[in-house]
Amino acid sequence: DTGVSQNPRHKITKRGxxxxxxxxxxxxxxxxxxxxxxxxxxxxxxxxxxxxxQLEKSRLLSDRFSAERxxxxxxxxxxxxxxxxxxxxxLCASRNEGEWAFFGQGTRLTVV
Amino acid sequence: xxxxxxxxxxxxxPEGENLVLNCSFTDSAIxxxxxxxxxxxxGLTSLLLIQSSQREQTSGRLNASLDKSSGRSTxxxxxxxxxxxxxxxxxxxxHQAGTALIFGKGTTLSVSS
Numbered sequence: 004d005t006g007v008s009q010n011p012r013h014k015i016t017k018r019g020x021x022x023x024x025x026x027x028x029x030x031x032x033x034x035x036x037x038x039x040x041x042x043x044x045x046x047x048x049x050x051x052x053x054x055x056x057q058l059e060k061s062r063l064l065s066d067r068f069s070a071e072r073x074x075x076x077x078x079x080x081x082x083x084x085x086x087x088x089x090x091x092x093x094l095c096a097s098r099n100e101g102e103w104a105f106f107g108q109g110t111r112l113t114v115v
Numbered sequence: 116x117x118x119x120x121x122x123x124x125x126x127x128x129p130e131g132e133n134l135v136l137n138c139s140f141t142d143s144a145i146x147x148x149x150x151x152x153x154x155x156x157x158g159l160t161s162l163l164l165i166q167s168s169q170r171e172q173t174s175g176r177l178n179a180s181l182d183k184s185s186g187r188s189t190x191x192x193x194x195x196x197x198x199x200x201x202x203x204x205x206x207x208x209x210h211q212a213g214t215a216l217i218f219g220k221g222t223t224l225s226v227s228s
Contacts, residue, residue, distance in 0.1 A: 036215055036216075045219050047218070106161070
């Protein structure tokens with residue numbers, strides 16, 4: 004296991020379409036986080052899972068966003084009816100209690 | 116509400132120079148603080164993690180310090196190299212298990228040869 008893996012790396016979609024991103028965390032990590040990063044800003048928290056339970060959601064996560072982590076392994080982040088303001092880098096991170104957070108390479112979403 | 120500020124926003128130095136990046140946070144009740152490196156268009160690479168009970172951590176040419184009471188951390192880079200050019204992000208984890216990191220906007224470093 005070489006680290007946190009995110010797919011796809013890049014996604015261009017038309018406004019109004021739905022998109023889904025996948026994150027495969029480091030296998031023994033029980034905590035998984037999704038962040039969003041826009042140009043010139045630091046990452047902002049979206050949602051957090053401990054095993055399969057979604058324990059926290061940011062107010063940034065509108066009704067058009069949904070995340071799942073079935074069986075406490077990989078996670079998916081879906082955006083419905085995409086808007087141009089959704090264009091950003093979507094980052095996934097995983098860790099265990101008290102340990103470093105490890106980030107994936109991110110998925111860059113462009114909504115045209 | 117916890118806020119993280121990084122100064123300066125950008126820094127240009129000649130190769131070989133020692134430099135300090137600053138990070139400040141408004142609420143001293145943190146669980147830990149982590150420094151990351153981000154190359155353009157890429158994800159984040161973890162550099163150093165300092166637990167709230169620690170004062171500093173070192174890895175190679177990098178040294179990070181933490182003064183929790185004053186709400187400050189510094190990242191010291193010794194003998195800078197062009198390969199150090201990147202954006203450096205500071206993030207704090209509030210004093211609750213499981214909570215997410217709160218990031219600053221980063222310092223973009225450019226090291227010229």
